Amino acid sequence: MRDASVPKLSYHVILNASAGTASATGVTSQTLEAVFADRGLDVTVDSDPDVSLDERVKRALESDADVIVAGGGDGTIAALAGALAGTDKALAVLPLGTVNAVARDLGLPLTLEEAVAGIADGELRPIDIGEVNGRLFLHMAAVGFVAGIAAAREKVRGHFGLLEFIGFSRFFARRLARSRRMALAINPDEGEARVERAQAFAVVCSEFSEGFGRMFSRDRLDSGTLTLYVVRHLSGADLIRLTLGMFLGRWRQDDALRIEHVREVTVDTRKPTVKVMLDGELANIETPLVFKVRPLALTMVMPAQTSSQTPMEGTSAA
Ligand SMILES: Nc1ncnc2c1ncn2[C@@H]1O[C@H](COP(=O)(O)OP(=O)(O)OP(=O)(O)O)[C@@H](O)[C@H]1O
Missing domain, CATH: 2.60.200.40 (Tumour Suppressor Smad4)
Structure with a gap:
């Protein structure tokens, strides 16, 4: 859990431009930076198409960001979740994939604007994850x-x-x-x-x-x-x-x-x-x-629910 004195969280988005909705709608770094800025959130967007997803995940892990945002579909989320499990960085989701099964299962908003609003107003929740042969x-x-x-x-x-x-x-x-x-x-x-x-x-x-x-x-x-x-x-x-x-x-x-x-x-x-x-x-x-x-094992940014859960300190009225 994060200390309540943390003034503001920082976000690092991995934009997977080949994910279904990302490529269909032509979302760019600029689009995402603008939507995050509208919410007053401190964001870095990695949309580098010349670097492998694994390498970009590694860069995200090495960054100072508190929250790594998967801008893609289930494959992008899986790659990030595997790397973030057991670390002190949280995972958030911009459902820019085709099916977005994980986002749906977790009850996350499915449009870009709502997803970013959900991140801004959301809360950090540690969740269980399953593992099969690694x-x-x-x-x-x-x-x-x-x-x-x-x-x-x-x-x-x-x-x-x-x-x-x-x-x-x-x-x-x-x-x-x-x-x-x-x-x-x-x-x-x-x-x-x-x-x-x-x-x-x-x-x-x-x-x-x-x-x-x-x-x-x-x-x-x-x-x-x-x-x-x-x-x-x-x-x-x-x-x-x-x-x-x-x-x-x-x-x-x-x-x-x-x-x-x-x-x-x-x-x-x-x-x-x-x-x-x-x-x-x-x-x-x-x-x-x-x-x-x-x-x-994994801390996720989830829609705010009850007062018994940890609020995203400093992010909601940024
Ligand atoms: N773990 C991974 N490692 C390398 N590349 C990946 C990985 N997961 C996905 N990709 C690449 O990213 C592309 C987009 O995958 P992703 O699953 O994020 O979106 P999608 O397939 O459109 O959405 P969904 O899985 O929700 O239907 C894939 O076609 C693949 O080329």
Whole structure:
């Protein structure tokens, strides 16, 4: 946590000009400097296209800035989060990517002006992050019809009415028809080691909330645990029941799911590598997969919430 006497935070933006929205809207250093200046924020923008992202992340770490701002999509955030975890610098997000899955999951504003306003008025919150074989995730790692899960998630965020519900169900069913069950050797830090056949599994930082219309969203980001969701079987009937249950906010007891809270869990498959969807980015990772939680490892600039959380001292009325 930052000392309340810190008068003003400084910001270092890494603008990834090749990220979807950044390139589509032609955002430049000048654009960002102007928007930050409007809020009275002290900013440096690195938009150097000739230097690799890794090198720019290194420069940001070596800078004096208190907050490093990812101006890009999920890949840019992942690169920065990995470097900032465990340091005293905080991470903020300008969602200039294509999907911006992480920004959506964290409930961050999605337009540039709102995002900068959110940074100016936001607060510093340490959050848990997950790790699998050295790769970080802020929200979820998923295996097995992962593309389906990730894309379906995009369909159910925000407003969720009847049309979205039907679209989600049809999309999911098509993906499902093509998917196969796999044998998983699961070994949690506490609890029973076993082999299960499953259609898919996901490891989530903290856990998904249960409640009407609350699909794939989390109330807490700092529970100190991961939640392992194993989808054991998923026939058409399972799918309808589970989807409806999720929509209605009653799904945790479903027989098709096994849910377990862990600090660490090893999952092995028969394949030497598996495709893992990490916060919207697909990665091929060698098995066994060793998932671990890193409690409160990353400090993020988040929208201000309650008085119990740490305010961004000196930044709001700069
Ligand atoms: N970790 C990384 N290392 C090197 N280059 C990266 C990395 N992550 C992303 N990039 C490069 O930056 C580009 C933009 O990626 P980013 O994920 O930030 O935006 P996006 O793909 O448009 O958005 P989203 O991932 O939210 O859909 C990628 O096409 C890739 O060329």
